[in-house]
Amino acid sequence: MRISYTVSMEKPQTHFFRVRIDVREVSDDHLDFTMPVWAPGSYLVRDFSRHVRSFRAVSTSDGRSLEVQRLDKSTWRVRTGMSREVSVEYEVYANEFTVDTSHLDASHGYFNGTSVLMYIEGYKDQSCELVIVPYGDWTVSTSLERIGENRFRAPSYDILADSPVEIGKHRVLSFTVQGKPHEIVIYGHGNEDEKRLVEDIGKIVEAFASMFGQLPYRKYTFIFHLVSPEVGSGGLEHLSSTTIDIDMFTFRPREKYIRFLSVVAHEFFHLWNVKRIRPSELGPFNYKQENYTNFLWIAEGFTNYYSYVALYRAGIISEKEYFEHIMESIRIHELLPGSRRVSAYESSFDAWIKLYKPTPNNYNSYISYYLKGEILGLILSIWIADVTNGQKSLDDLFRQLFEKYKKDGKGYGEKEILNTIQDVTNHDFTDFFRRYASNPGPIDFDSELAKIGVRIIRKYEKLGGTDEVERGYLGLVVRDAGGKYIVDGVLEGTPAYEAGINEGDELVAINGYRFTDRLLRPLRKENGKLKTDYLVDTRPGETVSVSVFRRDTLLTIDVTAATAPHDTFEPEISDDRSSRQYTLRNKVLRG
Known part of the structure; x- marks a missing residue:
């Protein structure tokens, strides 16, 4: 059977993509066309079929309308009527500006495959072609193999759906690493420095190429959408490309730019971790329902770990900056009660109902597998370096996994990971998984980091040059909602x-005085949207009167302040290069 997709956009301002699927050499009496309900890499049921309208099918040879039956929310059955050539058409409303979905307006078109392109049941492994009919003088960028003007080939639906497409008047920057072409596709404008962008992303690619000794693709495409902060931000990985939505003014100051580069490194590392080295449950994909796994803490969390390690290896951040980032992750892990209730396994499994559907109780009953996994990635690398006397690190585990799974395409489970670590280290790491992955509970960060000569200094931020003092604390997480301070969560205990x-x-008020931003500090340094209470005028043990509106009723609640958790974690890094700790740290960071 031969399958060809055509995507057009006659009136982009109306937000509708028109899709035609031409199927030739049909031998079935019916074909089932299915729209996925989720986008791989984003673990949330999105029900993309809700944006589909005007589905129709005809016999291509004689123009006969074919019977269409709706089987469920995502599937249309076409009775072929013995026709050997069938054409299906439908429209997709594309007005969600996220990396997981699709967007079309007068300025550009973008689609992530699963949100626009249906597959034919039983024929996902069939090769197919994609033709883009751009609006006006728009151009097309994608990582798919180009076989003609705006014509592309994919060896399967999985590859087709995993290759996002940008259509418009975007800029294209390019560079080469190991003889492989790389494109940076940029929609929008901000305070970017194109020359620096090419240089720094090139350094990131080179760092990972050095780690693995190869780049497993023909061409790689970075798609960047520079947008208003109100649009939101995010990134999504693909086999040979990524899409990242970012604040158009994210390139300065340096702190914001470093965070952006860490996202670039994160999504790029996914081309190994997840796209080629994956949990067994994440492929072949079941696009019709959730795909549960216990291993997103490895798939996503370890990727987070390597994002900052790569920046260090690329010479973009210093060793001190790397550990300052790790200190902040540890501080948040110790602060949130959910970290002590939920294991890395549970955090991964519950992604579908908790990470992407957060409730106020998440602070107490959940911990992100990104956060927990990043920390465990560092600790596992330390353990590997420790038992091999500085000869191996997490890098060696990933190189071994890549060699093992690139051949057969199979995924891993706990047994496969443990066996591979055993192969790398000649040691059994069951205790690591039992202690840190499958069971919840606190992590002895001090002891683990001491192995590589790093000490955690827990302290309070000084206010206006004053001495460091303990402050009162209520345990609130607060968000600014248009000038109103709304309690987003209350930390248990x-x-x-x-x-x-x-x-x-x-x-509304503390002790009769208006509640202002002066009494808050960011929950995380890199995220100013959520804040914790920061009672600069209150000491532990003092009682404060908190005035709140609850369902438009004014209440005053007396609360006795506790001692605030330390709000600043700083790394103290040993500089003794003759020590074993330095040898281990050097192996962990440099690979």
Whole structure:
């Protein structure tokens, strides 16, 4: 059977892509066309079929309309009527500006395959062609193999759907690493420096190419959407490309730019971790329902770990900056009660109902596998370096996994990971998985980091040059909602939790004085949207009156402040190059 997709956009301002699927050499009495419900890499049921309209099917040879039956929310059955050539057409409303979905307006078109292109049941492994009919003088960028003007080939639906397409008047920058072409496709404008962007992304690619000794693709495409902060941000990995939505002014100051580069490194490393080295449950994909796995802490968390390691190896950040980032991750892990209740396995399995559908109770009942996995990636690398006397690190595990799984395409489970670590180290790491992955509970960060000569200094931020002092603390997570301070969550076991301050309460005043941003600090340094209470005028043990609006009723609740958790974690790094700790640290960071 021969399958060809054509995507056109006659009136982009209306947000509709028109899709035609031509099927030749048909031998079945019916064909089932299915729209996926989720996008691989983004673990949330999105029900893309809700954007489909005007589905119709005809016999190509004589123009006869064919019977169409809706089987479920995502599947249309076409009765072929013995026709050997069938054409299906439908429209997709594309007005969601995210990396997981599709967007079309007067400025550009973008689609992630699973949100626009249906597959034919039983024929996902069939090769296919994609033809793009761009609007006006727009151009097309994608990582798919080009076989003609705006004509591309994919060896299977999985590859087709895994190759996002940007259509418009975007800029294209290019560079080469190991003889492989790389494109940077940029939609929008901001404060970017194109020359620096090419140089720094090239350094990231070179760092990973050095780690693996090869680049397993023909060409790689970075698609960047420079957008307003209101649009939101995010990244999504693909086999030989990535799409990243970012604040158009993210390239300065340096702190914001480093965070952006870490996302680039994260998504790029996914071309090995997830796209070629994956949990067994994540392929072949079941596009019709959730695909559960216990190993997103490896698939996503270890990728997060390598994002900052790559920046260090590329010479973009210093060793101190790397450990400052790790200190912040450790601080958040110790702060959030959910980290002590949920294992890395549970965090991964519950991604479909918790990470992408957060509730205020997530702070107490969940911990992100990105956060936990990044920390465990570092600790596992330390363990590997420790038992091999600085001869091996996590790099060696990934090189071994890549060699093992690129041949047969099969995924891994716990047994396969443990066996591979055994092959690399000649040691059994069952205790690591039992202690840190399959069971919840605290992590002895001090002891683990001491192995590589790093000490955690927990302290309080100084205010206006004053001495470091303990401050009062209620245990609130707060978001600014258009000038209103809304309680986003209350941390379990804190004074606010025990006193009955609720998620959704609007904070109005403390001790009769208007509640302002002066009493808050960012929950994470790199994320100013969520903040924790920071009672600069209150000492532990003092009682404060908290005034809130709850469902438009004014309440005043007395709360006795506790001692605030340390808000600043700083690394103290040993500089003794003759020590074993330095040898291990050097192996972990440099590979």
